[in-house]
Amino acid sequence: MEKARISSLQLFMLMTGFLFGSTLIINPIINAKNDGWLAIIIGGIGGTLLLWVYATIALLNPSKNFVEILRSRLGKVLGNLLALLYVWYFTHLASLVFRNFGSFITTTTYLYTPLEVIITIFAIVIVYAVNSGIEVVGRVSELLVPVIPVIAVLISISLVTIHDFTAFLPVLENGIQPVIKAAYAFLTFPFGETISFLMIFPHLNKRKNLRRVSALSALSVTGLFLFIFFRDITALGSHFIYQATFVPHITSVLIPGINLEPLLDVNLLIGGGIKIAICLYAASTMLANIIGADDYRKFTTSLLTFCVVLSIWIYENIFEMFNWAEKVWPYYSIPFQIFIPLILLVLSLIKKNKTTLTDSAEQ
Amino acid sequence: MFRKIKRHLRLGKQQINIDTIYTGIDEPLPKNIEKVKKRLDEIFSGCDDFIQRQMVCGEDECIRILVSYIDGLVDKNILNRDIIRPVIDYLSSKQAHDEPKLVYQRIKECVVSSSDFEEIQSMQQAVYKIVSGDAVLFVDGVKDALAVNVKTMQGRQIDEPDTEISIRGPREGFVENLATNMMLIRKRIKSPNLKFEIIQLGVQTKTDVCICYIKGIANEEIVKEVRKRLKKIKTDAILDTGYIEQYITDNRLTLFPIVGNTEKCDKLVAKLLEGRVAILCDGTPYIITVPYIFIESIQTSDDYYDHAFFASFMRLLRSFALIISNLLPAMYVALVSFHHTVIPIKLMITLAASRQGIPFSPFVEAVLMITAFELLREAGVRMPRTIGQALSIVGAIVLGEASVAAGIASNLMVIVVAITAICSFVVPPLIRATMLLRFAFLVAANFLGFLGISFVAVAVFIHLCRLRSFGIPYMAPFSPLTASDIKDSLGVVPIWAMLTRPKILFPENTKDTVGIKRQEVDEISED
Amino acid sequence: MNNNMMLILAIFIVLSIYDVRKFIREKESARVIAAYAFIVVLSLVLGFLISIGKRPSSPAEWIQEILETMGVIK
Amino acid sequence: MKIKIIILLILPALLTGCWDNVDLIDINLVTALGIDKSEDGKIIVTVQVIEPAALQSTSSSQGKVGMAQTKPVFVESYKGETISDALISMKAMVDKRLFLSTVQVIILGEKLCREGVNEALDFLHRDYQVEYLADVLVARGCSPKDILKIQPEMDVIPAMYIKGTIENTELRAKVKRTMLVELFKDIENKCRQITIGQITKENEKTVNTEGTAVFKDGKLVGWLNQYETRGFLFVTDRVKNTIITIPMANGKMSIRVLNSRGKMDVKFKNGRPYRLSIYVDLEGNIAEYTGKKVLDAPTDMHTLQMTLSEEVKKEIAMALRKAQKEYSSDIFGFGKIVHKYHPQYWKQTMDQWNDIFSSLPTEIVIKSRIRRSGLIKSPMTKDE
CATH class of the missing domain: 3.30.300.210 (Nutrient germinant receptor protein C, domain 3)
Known part of the structure; x- marks a missing residue:
């Protein structure tokens, strides 16, 4: 087990970067059209609660990582099996982010560059980061994540002349159902994916901050998305947003006089990079834990190879990608993001009550 | 591949270590002065600058005294004044004793008028003292000998260093002589807490290397680590602190400087007072300081002497220049060959028109021009100063005028290279790193445009975050964020507002005011 | 035939050769090597299949089908 | 580790081509785009391409001695099934690839507008290079090509000249300025029908931008003076x-x-x-x-x-x-x-x-x- 320590600030930055991730590329909010802001608020609050649950699980099982929690609560065999499933889930998630990023880049700027090449170069940078250890990833995120809101605000300020501030009206045009659906999709992507942080929580140096930091980063990302959503809808109008393949790209192209699109690429590179790095770290650490290897670095390269191949293999075309992210992902994620964590929470609470009971009995 | 080379190098060094020059003379000094003389002549055979002066006196010439030294290393005037004359005076005077032991005692206690002498027992010590410039005085029939410091103080005058020019502040720079350098530091810090620890390094050269720190400010752990790493050095020669630098760095495969060096007294003293450890080396004016973090590269001593607003602006300007000097050619290539959509039309027309008729791709053009510039720079450094003028004229004409007129390079490229060159000189410690990174960025830009640049930039960031200098993260105080140290990073607060020492160095005393209790270092280290 | 894919596989083979060398040097346990080999060989085979244009149906489709048969999504 | 990463980062760059790397001198900068429909229902696309070197020489040194004065602008049109088809096929007549991000004005023909602009907009929306802030105009009484062929004396680039006349609507408010992005916003929107500024040809040197074309459900129905x-x-x-x-x-x-x-x-x-x-x-x-x-x-x-x-x-x-x-x-x-x-x-x-x-x-x-x-x-x- 790595003896790395990350500070609360680093955890906050990592989480924020992770949550920002590739969410802008495949925005689950779009389906709610004008009411996206409602969906963001509902999903954001739900996401904060979910993160609270994950943090509580980590706090109830101090200094244990996810695999150890699974093993101690569910037994060795079942625990290992579930951990193996999670390895798949994180690898899958990482490859999806790769694909989203690659699709975005090849659609908007690099029309003739093959998808594989962009993904591979991205992967090499990430393997360098992950092999440097979670401490280094934390430090890098501390430097780079603050760039994300800065760029978002920069683009928004440049667009201020063409805003239509009533664009989000009317409220609840199509009823509450699409909003709830979008909010749920938003909950599973990106908030539920932070289950991978259960592998990183043990590294936090001040454990008492854990819940506060997670909730804070979830809320600030919700705020950021709200801001970006209002920017997009006021600049483009709901019709346009629904039509566009990649909304943030169009927003950045609209700025009069200059085109800030490369900045947007940087933003997505940072967010996506942190997300993939965390997923890869979580997957390889879990695998190392299951197999009983002492160092997760032994598996980073191989898992990354698999991620890259999977990311190319997984979809045939871009519509499949969108369809999957909208329709299948939220349901596919239920067991990983909600069922198993809730079971763990309940089991941990029971265990804790028991120990406190026995403690009091002994006294 | 590299590992193999390293292994070979390591083997080679070990072989050198076996034959030290001092093996074979590890013996006590003989009592008989003739034997001493003969042995020394044997050891220094072929050294015509080795001189032995014998003085004989007393009844039956029973008192015989031998002074051995190396001509040129000792100051003859001092030698005559402090040793030869008093000894002869004493011997020819009436108080002279007959007993060699008493004579030796007498000479030691009240004849030799030097303040700095040492008693030695072995031949090895005697030889070492002789080669380091002492005169060694042997008395026949006595086992001990007296090494008197009569070193000549010849060397360069203290003057302003050429490499680090400052507009304001002291102009004294270090010189090659270790004692002078120590004096220069001591002169500025009048405190017994300023410690100098001298050790000898280099099997052949036996160079004096001195660890300098302020006890109570510098972290003991770092001092210990410096000692440990210095002791590990096994090499033939230490000719410059550059040698030491390469042995003690944390990461040998990095482009970035993770050990600092300076030639300016005031700068070094400021660093010592911040809690850094300095390593001085005899024979070089460059003194290295550890730990060294990234932000030190854009700091200059002028920043602290000047008004804080101006200094902060200069800091920002320097960081901007650093980015420009790394990225500008790459940005140009990316713009011209990838991101046509980004360029406004008017600029586009200018760009396209200036590129018209150029046979090379922007990448090749950039590489050619930058290489030409680097050559020019290198030639300017190596060349005798008198031809400098000619070179700059040739360079200006070739780079600026002729290449454009001949249609080899575009106008804009010349401007880009010129701006890059100017910017690269703004941050001297990073010139080397920038020079190579610039090419990496160029290749990336030619391959994937801005995306490629971002990839390489992120890789560089990761590398920077990985680096540590004596355990201190290189990118501190930004990552890990140390809020109290931001005061002296991209901006700088006035000197009266700098209440605490840099926490990132875990100084023993974080407060500048002396006497306040030591802070909890562990707590800081976790932040 | 997808040459880019081939090139990329080559890069990853180089990367894994480094790892394997380290494993041999450090006398790694059989379980680790087995797991490693499984992942790498699986991805290389898949990559090869994709590069010669015989793309097997992807996990995305499997998962979608499973969920459809379970009746979770329409 | 570091060495390995560096080698691996540089390796693909050396081994493979640079796919999207296109030098500026290998593209034709299109400043204006004309789209119209022919009688037989095909799309006629007209491009106005500028020659930067010629522009520079006319504006700065007024032609160097001994150098033949090249025309700074040329206009070509091509008939195709769709816009993209016409644009790509046009390379039979044009030497370098056409670059659309510098398009300043897009001029739609009257016939196309009468039959509906929706199909024309699809390409402009889908293509990643098209500048969203380009001005759109409807040519009244003449074809887009006629307008793009003028040789104005006020600006060497006709497109810039036309854009200038549109931009100064801020001072006179007699023509509706429509940017491409506004069309995208409103074309499928039942809340507001689109309107596009009108352009007519005065003579060989000048155009006139006054008035507005009124659309209903994407089809031109009339004009406002x-x-x-x-x-x-x-x-x-x-x-x-x-x-x-x-x-x-x-x-x-x-x-x-x-x-x-x-x-x-x-x-x-x-x-x-x-x-x-x-x-x-x-x-x-x-x-x-x-x-x-x-x-x-x-x-x-x-x-x-x-x-x-x-x-x-x-x-x-x-x-x-x-x-x-x-x-x-x-x-x-x-x-x-x-x-x-x-x-x-x-x-x-x-x-x-x-x-x-x-x-x-x-x-x-x-x-x-x-x-x-x-x-x-x-x-x-x-x-x-």
Whole structure:
């Protein structure tokens, strides 16, 4: 087990970067059209609660990582099996982010560059980061994540002349159902994916901050998305947003006089990079834990190879990608993001009550 | 591949270590002065600058005294004044004793008028003292000998260093002589807490290397680590602190400087007072300081002497220049060959028109021009100063005028290279790193445009975050964020507002005011 | 035939050769090597299949089908 | 590790090509795009390409000695099934690849507009290079190619010249400036029908941009003249500066409008709309007066303001009447207000909105203020 320590600030930055991730590329909010802001608020609050649950699980099982929690609560065999499933889930998630990023880049700027090449170069940078250890990833995120809101605000300020501030009206045009659906999709992507942080929580140096930091980063990302959503809808109008393949790209192209699109690429590179790095770290650490290897670095390269191949293999075309992210992902994620964590929470609470009971009995 | 080379190098060094020059003379000094003389002549055979002066006196010439030294290393005037004359005076005077032991005692206690002498027992010590410039005085029939410091103080005058020019502040720079350098530091810090620890390094050269720190400010752990790493050095020669630098760095495969060096007294003293450890080396004016973090590269001593607003602006300007000097050619290539959509039309027309008729791709053009510039720079450094003028004229004409007129390079490229060159000189410690990174960025830009640049930039960031200098993260105080140290990073607060020492160095005393209790270092280290 | 894919596989083979060398040097346990080999060989085979244009149906489709048969999504 | 990473990062760069790397000198900068339909239903695409080197030499050194003067601009057209087809096939006649991000103006042909612009917009929206802020115009009475072929004397690049005339609508408010992105926003939107500025050819050297093309459901249905256009722009809050001339005793007076604010509203009663309201606030100075009456009393200004309001009201009423009665097309965007504030009603009547719009009575409220009289107070010719 790595003896790395990350500070609360680093955890906050990592989480924020992770949550920002590739969410802008495949925005689950779009389906709610004008009411996206409602969906963001509902999903954001739900996401904060979910993160609270994950943090509580980590706090109830101090200094244990996810695999150890699974093993101690569910037994060795079942625990290992579930951990193996999670390895798949994180690898899958990482490859999806790769694909989203690659699709975005090849659609908007690099029309003739093959998808594989962009993904591979991205992967090499990430393997360098992950092999440097979670401490280094934390430090890098501390430097780079603050760039994300800065760029978002920069683009928004440049667009201020063409805003239509009533664009989000009317409220609840199509009823509450699409909003709830979008909010749920938003909950599973990106908030539920932070289950991978259960592998990183043990590294936090001040454990008492854990819940506060997670909730804070979830809320600030919700705020950021709200801001970006209002920017997009006021600049483009709901019709346009629904039509566009990649909304943030169009927003950045609209700025009069200059085109800030490369900045947007940087933003997505940072967010996506942190997300993939965390997923890869979580997957390889879990695998190392299951197999009983002492160092997760032994598996980073191989898992990354698999991620890259999977990311190319997984979809045939871009519509499949969108369809999957909208329709299948939220349901596919239920067991990983909600069922198993809730079971763990309940089991941990029971265990804790028991120990406190026995403690009091002994006294 | 590299590992193999390293292994070979390591083997080679070990072989050198076996034959030290001092093996074979590890013996006590003989009592008989003739034997001493003969042995020394044997050891220094072929050294015509080795001189032995014998003085004989007393009844039956029973008192015989031998002074051995190396001509040129000792100051003859001092030698005559402090040793030869008093000894002869004493011997020819009436108080002279007959007993060699008493004579030796007498000479030691009240004849030799030097303040700095040492008693030695072995031949090895005697030889070492002789080669380091002492005169060694042997008395026949006595086992001990007296090494008197009569070193000549010849060397360069203290003057302003050429490499680090400052507009304001002291102009004294270090010189090659270790004692002078120590004096220069001591002169500025009048405190017994300023410690100098001298050790000898280099099997052949036996160079004096001195660890300098302020006890109570510098972290003991770092001092210990410096000692440990210095002791590990096994090499033939230490000719410059550059040698030491390469042995003690944390990461040998990095482009970035993770050990600092300076030639300016005031700068070094400021660093010592911040809690850094300095390593001085005899024979070089460059003194290295550890730990060294990234932000030190854009700091200059002028920043602290000047008004804080101006200094902060200069800091920002320097960081901007650093980015420009790394990225500008790459940005140009990316713009011209990838991101046509980004360029406004008017600029586009200018760009396209200036590129018209150029046979090379922007990448090749950039590489050619930058290489030409680097050559020019290198030639300017190596060349005798008198031809400098000619070179700059040739360079200006070739780079600026002729290449454009001949249609080899575009106008804009010349401007880009010129701006890059100017910017690269703004941050001297990073010139080397920038020079190579610039090419990496160029290749990336030619391959994937801005995306490629971002990839390489992120890789560089990761590398920077990985680096540590004596355990201190290189990118501190930004990552890990140390809020109290931001005061002296991209901006700088006035000197009266700098209440605490840099926490990132875990100084023993974080407060500048002396006497306040030591802070909890562990707590800081976790932040 | 997808040459880019081939090139990329080559890069990853180089990367894994480094790892394997380290494993041999450090006398790694059989379980680790087995797991490693499984992942790498699986991805290389898949990559090869994709590069010669015989793309097997992807996990995305499997998962979608499973969920459809379970009746979770329409 | 580091070495490995560096090698691996550089390796692909050396081994493979640079796919998207296109040198600036290998592309043709397209400054204007003309799209029209031919008689047989195919698309005719016209491009105006500039030659940067020639531009530089004409603008700076007026042609070096011994160098042949090349034309800075050339115009080509090609007939194809779709826009992209025509654009790509055009390379049979054009040497380098056509680069669309520098497009300044897009000129649509009348025939294309009559048959619907939706299909033309798809390509422009889908292609990653097209500049969203390009100005769109409809050519009236001639083909786009005719307009792109002019050789203006004011600017070497015709596209820049045309864009300039469109941009100065800020000063005159007689043509509606439409950027491509606005079309994307409104084309499928039932709340507001699209309108595009109109361009006509004056002679071989100049064009005229005045008036507006009115569309209904993506098809050209008619035109607004320059005064109707101004009325339309007043309502939609697009007037920044303009000159309005009002008749006075013994002459005319021109008012320079410096500031104008337009607002629309749909009044609802019992869940259905019963009136369209338009409010315009404007502010101006006297720019010119050819009459003879001495202006000195504050009350003079009040009467002037009344007359100005009447004049503006007339223009707005003209535009409104045309939109309602003649074309039955909600170009003002009243539907947006209904959509935003009365979504239930909008849902039911979305498809008939244009008819409802045409049948609604209107109310126009103009508030105008005249502040200053310029450098002189009295007219040059006084009424003795």
